Structures are given as structure tokens and as C-alpha cells.
Amino acid sequence: MNNKDIQENRVRSFFIESTKSTIKGEGIKAVSARNIAKDAGYSYATIYNYFTDLKELFTFCIADFIVECRDFVNNAKHPDKASKESFISKSKALCNYFIQYPGIFELIFTEQMVEVRYNEKISADIDLLYNSIFGDEYKRLSKKRDVDISIISELHRSVITGLLSKYLLRRTPSDYREFMLILEQCIKYI
Amino acid sequence: MNNKDIQENRVRSFFIESTKSTIKGEGIKAVSARNIAKDAGYSYATIYNYFTDLKELFTFCIADFIVECRDFVNNAKHPDKASKESFISKSKALCNYFIQYPGIFELIFTEQMVEVRYNEKISADIDLLYNSIFGDEYKRLSKKRDVDISIISELHRSVITGLLSKYLLRRTPSDYREFMLILEQCIKYI
DNA sequence: AAATATAATTAACACTGTTAATATATGCAA
DNA sequence: TTGCATATATTAACAGTGTTAATTATATTT
Known part of the structure; x- marks a missing residue:
């Protein structure tokens, strides 16, 4: 796995961890693209550079x-x-x-x-x-x-x-x- | 039950029937206030005169x-x-x-x-x-x-x-x- | 340092549920 | 029948959603 892939996976995991902790904490109704991204420290559209949806x-x-x-x-x-x-x-x-x-x-x-x-x-x-x-x-x-x-x-x-x-x-x-x-x-x- | 109540129940049932048939036909994802109301022949906000939500x-x-x-x-x-x-x-x-x-x-x-x-x-x-x-x-x-x-x-x-x-x-x-x-x-x- | 490629952002679109303000229709007294 | 009051229905608007395109910022390479 080259550096680019490592970095990509890292950012991906930021979003995943943010989503997981929101689900655990505030529940599924609190989950939204804007919320996830804010928690992960990114803008909402950035999600779509790492996940299809x-x-x-x-x-x-x-x-x-x-x-x-x-x-x-x-x-x-x-x-x-x-x-x-x-x-x-x-x-x-x-x-x-x-x-x-x-x-x-x-x-x-x-x-x-x-x-x-x-x-x-x-x-x-x-x-x-x-x-x-x-x-x-x-x-x-x-x-x-x-x-x-x-x-x-x-x-x-x-x-x-x-x-x-x-x-x-x-x-x-x-x-x-x-x-x-x-x-x-x-x-x-x- | 007076006339007013009868009429109210009738309109209420229009919305209910419209919702039921949408769920049966197109599934739950097709259900929305706008869709229900259109099917029932009313505007979307009218729903809220007959149901709290x-x-x-x-x-x-x-x-x-x-x-x-x-x-x-x-x-x-x-x-x-x-x-x-x-x-x-x-x-x-x-x-x-x-x-x-x-x-x-x-x-x-x-x-x-x-x-x-x-x-x-x-x-x-x-x-x-x-x-x-x-x-x-x-x-x-x-x-x-x-x-x-x-x-x-x-x-x-x-x-x-x-x-x-x-x-x-x-x-x-x-x-x-x-x-x-x-x-x-x-x-x-x- | 300049040019290029990559990544992140903002703006925008088409939706959603819901509420407030407005328009329309209805019932009733004069 | 007309005028008014009440009830009902509608449109406009708000705050939110997922998603995409265009734009800006950042990093890399020449």
C-alpha cells in the first residue's frame, strides 16, 4: 500500500469513526452528512471524495x-x-x-x-x-x-x-x- | 357524531387511504407529505389541519x-x-x-x-x-x-x-x- | 518559482417535514 | 341576496436532508 492509499484510508477512517461515535452517542437520527463532516473536521462535500454515498x-x-x-x-x-x-x-x-x-x-x-x-x-x-x-x-x-x-x-x-x-x-x-x-x-x- | 365530525373524518380518511395505497404501491420511500396530499387531492399543508403530524x-x-x-x-x-x-x-x-x-x-x-x-x-x-x-x-x-x-x-x-x-x-x-x-x-x- | 495535479470547500439543486400568513369557501343573520 | 364571521385550504417560507458542480486552496513536480 503506497502513501496515497495510506492517507486515503486515514481520512476515510476519520469519517467512519465520526459516524460511529455519533451513532453511539446521539443515535441514528443525529447522523447527517453535515454532522459527520463537522465532527471529522471536514466539509460535508469531502465525504463524497472518499465514499460514493x-x-x-x-x-x-x-x-x-x-x-x-x-x-x-x-x-x-x-x-x-x-x-x-x-x-x-x-x-x-x-x-x-x-x-x-x-x-x-x-x-x-x-x-x-x-x-x-x-x-x-x-x-x-x-x-x-x-x-x-x-x-x-x-x-x-x-x-x-x-x-x-x-x-x-x-x-x-x-x-x-x-x-x-x-x-x-x-x-x-x-x-x-x-x-x-x-x-x-x-x-x-x- | 354531528355533520362537522363526519366531514372531518371523511377528509381524514382521504389522507389515510392515499397514504395506504402509496405504501402498498410504490413503497415507503415514496411517501411524503407532498405526495400524500397530491394523491388525496389537497395541498400538503392541509394534512396538518387533520393530523398533528x-x-x-x-x-x-x-x-x-x-x-x-x-x-x-x-x-x-x-x-x-x-x-x-x-x-x-x-x-x-x-x-x-x-x-x-x-x-x-x-x-x-x-x-x-x-x-x-x-x-x-x-x-x-x-x-x-x-x-x-x-x-x-x-x-x-x-x-x-x-x-x-x-x-x-x-x-x-x-x-x-x-x-x-x-x-x-x-x-x-x-x-x-x-x-x-x-x-x-x-x-x-x- | 511556475505549472500541474490533488484535495477540500462553497454554492446550488431538489428534496423533506412543518409552520405562519394568506386566500378561498362556507354558514348565517339581516 | 348581501354582508359578515367562521372555517377550511392554499401558498410562501424555514430549516433541514443527500448529493453534485464549480471553485478555491493545497501539495507535488518540473
Whole structure:
């Protein structure tokens, strides 16, 4: 990578970091080309010298957040062996990440802030996220219940997304403890 | 209800119908105050004589769509007795409604087009929707698996929302038949 | 130092939701 | 029917959005 590319990537990362911190701090509604650029110390039009549009910029943020989420979950303490308890513990940690930063959940799972052409890559990244966190748990359940592992993972992933969507967007249930209780019972049921 | 109220409700419904048909036809991105008003045969500012803002208008649309969805599912043929088959059949019908009109799914489940103060009412409406369609199936499963009925319904509802969100927003799986297969196996597993 | 290439900026366009001021239509009393 | 008051609808305007083109500033090379 030559100097020009290094500098280009650096400026690009200024915009990405600015966007990420705005999403984490003030939420997705506070994100705009003007805001991002001001935070990054550039003019708003400069963004378009480094990204084709905001959607491409958001796509980079999503990739970063997915990595961050994986680290967040893996750095938390969980039962060593794959078990019902580890499944619950990791699921709770995953949810806690998005509850801490609702804007990240909106960005990845609800807002249509992403170009169709990136959908496949993002989907693959999320697949990887879930498999790297819950791979052992999926295997265990797949054997135990004699069900295809892909169904277990689809089911688990859907439940998490669905519950989070209801809790973060509709604020139902209204209470954090109650949400965690429902989550726990749903995972137990699976 | 006096004449004034009748007329007011009539004009209100003009805007609601215009919004609903735009969402169904061109999708949520085509919805704007100017577009809605033009379709309804009024100026854009007239909307604000009948609704406090667009979010209130959207909330009325959501209420209508939920009723429409219930009718859509109930008018389809399903096995008479509550069974695994009826559970799958109804779940598929429900998904088909939103697959037919992706804009309606976006409106209700993903876009933040609704004021916080309406969240409780909408949540309750969706609860009612699911319970009126799947009430018998929930009861049956609750007895069979000896699990609280609220967990069954939360789980089922989350799975549907999660799968639809992935399919409609991320276009994963890319194929309709495959989506229905995954849905069926998830319901079977539950 | 001058010429060229690169990067960043401002101005502008076509949108958005929303509000205030203005115009139009309606109902009613004289 | 006319004049007035009220209710309703419209246009103008504001502050914001994403994005592009034209312009200015900066850096590089000759």
C-alpha cells in the first residue's frame, strides 16, 4: 500500500469513526452528512471524495460494529462448556450490546441505510458473528434435538432480532429486567 | 357524531387511504407529505389541519393494516383444528401478507415513523393480531409443552418478525421457496 | 518559482417535514 | 341576496436532508 492509499484510508477512517461515535452517542437520527463532516473536521462535500454515498459509509460502520459486538460478547464471562447456561449467558451479552447502543441496532437491523448491493456481505458478516459466538451451542443443540444446525441458528437469530426490535423500537416490554426474563425463557425453550 | 365530525373524518380518511395505497404501491420511500396530499387531492399543508403530524397519520395506517392483515390470514384456508399444520399454514399466510406488501412491514416493524406515545397502542394491536390468529395454536402448544402461553407467543412472534426482517430488508434467503422452507422448519421446531 | 495535479470547500439543486400568513369557501343573520 | 364571521385550504417560507458542480486552496513536480 503506497502513501496515497495510506492517507486515503486515514481520512476515510476519520469519517467512519465520526459516524460511529455519533451513532453511539446521539443515535441514528443525529447522523447527517453535515454532522459527520463537522465532527471529522471536514466539509460535508469531502465525504463524497472518499465514499460514493452515505450508504457506503454506513456499510463500513456496520462491519466495524459487528466486530466490536463479537469482542464485547466474547470478553464477557460465560460458562466454559457449551450448555443451556452458556447459550443464555451469551445471548444476554449480545442483547446487552445493542441495548447499550440502540442506534447500532437500528443501523444494522431496521433502517434501510444500506444499498442493496451490500446486503449479501452484511448478511454473511452477521452469520459469521452468530456462528463464531454460538457455534458450539448450535452444534450441541443440533445433536441433542437431531435438527439441522442451520435451523437452530436461524431460529435463534430470528428470536434475538425480533425480541430486540420489539424492545428497542416499541419499548415493549417497558422494563429491562422483564426483557431479560423473556429472553431467558425463550432460549430455554429452544 | 354531528355533520362537522363526519366531514372531518371523511377528509381524514382521504389522507389515510392515499397514504395506504402509496405504501402498498410504490413503497415507503415514496411517501411524503407532498405526495400524500397530491394523491388525496389537497395541498400538503392541509394534512396538518387533520393530523398533528405525519407520524399520527402513519399510526392510523398501521391500525388499518393490522386489521387487513388479520382478515387476509383468516380468509385463507387452514386446517380446522389447532395443530402443527394449522400453525404452519397460518404463519405462512401471515408472512405472505407482508411479503406481498414489504412497505407495510417496514412501516410497522422497522421504520421509526411512529411517535413514542403510540407505541403502547400499536404493541397492543399487534398482540391482539397474533392472539386472534394463533390463540388456539398457542393454547395447544402451551399445554403440550407445559410452558407459559406468553413465552410461546413471544417466541413465535419474534421468529416471524426476525425472519421477515432478514428476508425483506436483507433479501436473505434470496429465494421465496427457501424462505418458506425455513419458516416451516422453524415453526415445526417450536 | 511556475505549472500541474490533488484535495477540500462553497454554492446550488431538489428534496423533506412543518409552520405562519394568506386566500378561498362556507354558514348565517339581516 | 348581501354582508359578515367562521372555517377550511392554499401558498410562501424555514430549516433541514443527500448529493453534485464549480471553485478555491493545497501539495507535488518540473
